Amino acid sequence: MPATLKRTYTTRASKLLPPSSPPSELTSPPSPSLKRKRPLTDRPPEVNARTKKPRRVLGALSGKAKAGDKATKSKQPKLTQLHFSLDTSVLRTCPLCDLSYTRGAPDDEALHKAHCARVQRGLEWGKEEEREATRAGVEELESNVKLRNGCRGRIVCFRPDVGGKIGAKLNVLLETIRLALSSPPLSPAVLQRCKIYLFLLASSPGSATTREKIVGCVVAQRISTAMAIARSPEVSTDHSSTPSSQSSASSSPPSGSSPASKPAPALLPVDSSTNLYVYPTPLPTPLGIPRLFVSSAHRRLGIASRLLSVAAATFILGCPLDPARGEVAFTQPTGAGKAVLEAWGRGGVRIYEEEQDLR
Numbered sequence: 001m002p003a004t005l006k007r008t009y010t011t012r013a014s015k016l017l018p019p020s021s022p023p024s025e026l027t028s029p030p031s032p033s034l035k036r037k038r039p040l041t042d043r044p045p046e047v048n049a050r051t052k053k054p055r056r057v058l059g060a061l062s063g064k065a066k067a068g069d070k071a072t073k074s075k076q077p078k079l080t081q082l083h084f085s086l087d088t089s090v091l092r093t094c095p096l097c098d099l100s101y102t103r104g105a106p107d108d109e110a111l112h113k114a115h116c117a118r119v120q121r122g123l124e125w126g127k128e129e130e131r132e133a134t135r136a137g138v139e140e141l142e143s144n145v146k147l148r149n150g151c152r153g154r155i156v157c158f159r160p161d162v163g164g165k166i167g168a169k170l171n172v173l174l175e176t177i178r179l180a181l182s183s184p185p186l187s188p189a190v191l192q193r194c195k196i197y198l199f200l201l202a203s204s205p206g207s208a209t210t211r212e213k214i215v216g217c218v219v220a221q222r223i224s225t226a227m228a229i230a231r232s233p234e235v236s237t238d239h240s241s242t243p244s245s246q247s248s249a250s251s252s253p254p255s256g257s258s259p260a261s262k263p264a265p266a267l268l269p270v271d272s273s274t275n276l277y278v279y280p281t282p283l284p285t286p287l288g289i290p291r292l293f294v295s296s297a298h299r300r301l302g303i304a305s306r307l308l309s310v311a312a313a314t315f316i317l318g319c320p321l322d323p324a325r326g327e328v329a330f331t332q333p334t335g336a337g338k339a340v341l342e343a344w345g346r347g348g349v350r351i352y353e354e355e356q357d358l359r
Helices: 058-075 106-121 127-131 164-181 232-240 243-251 303-314 335-345
Strands: 091-093 100-102 123-125 139-146 152-158 194-202 212-222 225-229 268-271 276-284 287-294 328-330
Touching (some): 100 106, 212 303
Antiparallel strands (some): 139 152, 194 212, 212 287
16 A cells, blocks of 8 residues: 655745756646645735734823923913003002103003112222223312212213213213103203213222212313302292382381392292292302212211312312302202202302303
8 A cells, every 4th residue: 555645734835846858838837726825824924823913002192292282382482461451550650760650561560670770889990991981081179989888989070972881881871860850851062061970989898990870970161151049048938028018118118128129030940849940130150060879778868068179179270169159059959959059058049040141
């Protein structure tokens, strides 16, 4: 009995041997029905293996999504909720620098922030300004000036037509003074007749003088005439007199007075809130002070009186001026300016118009 042949299948594909005779054109190709399917055991194991789909880690993806959302939110600009408020005003007045600005407006708030810092602490006087001091004609009038709190500084003087760093610093200082005093800007014609006096204070007591602050400023102007300030009793008498009493007094002069005596001239109001009145008669006066400024953090230390004394002593070369004799005048002073005027001038300071000789 013939032995039965067993066919084994392996994973390795069998190699087909080429036929011994070339294929004949007369023979027909094998029928497709005779083709046999390849069993699973003949396929490569990587094909038979079941592919596993990667699992989605929800926690990691959610964390990445949250991180992306945070990054997107951080890139977005911060929005401001705007709304109409009919009960409250958008204008705000700073109690430190007394500047009114629009709350919520970026330009106004930036202007107020810079202005308030200058009004409180002054402006910087650094190495750049000190290098240009000699070329710009800056003259040091007093050095090692001791204040009431023990700090020391110096006083310099120069013309207002300087350029460079000092000229730019002066423009910022004059603009700060204009906003702080709510005064009109000084015209170029007035500045041509002026001198600038600055009080420079060292930033720290033990440091060198290369870094200082401008804590006081006096603008001195050459003038010709000014008006004397009326005293308080004269002001009260002028207010108590009425037109009817003045007419009766003029029609019937009192006994003992000559008929040719002239009535007292009416007083001119300068600032009714501070009860400041002047006589209208102009008097010869050589020196005028159109602007006086001291930073709020350095007031009541004697800076203003020291600057005024130096200006009165050096404005006219070889001719010191005495405020008690009526040789110094101020423009319309504020309440704080009037206190300095009365304390330093000893009752002799006058009032003038800064544009008097330019009309």
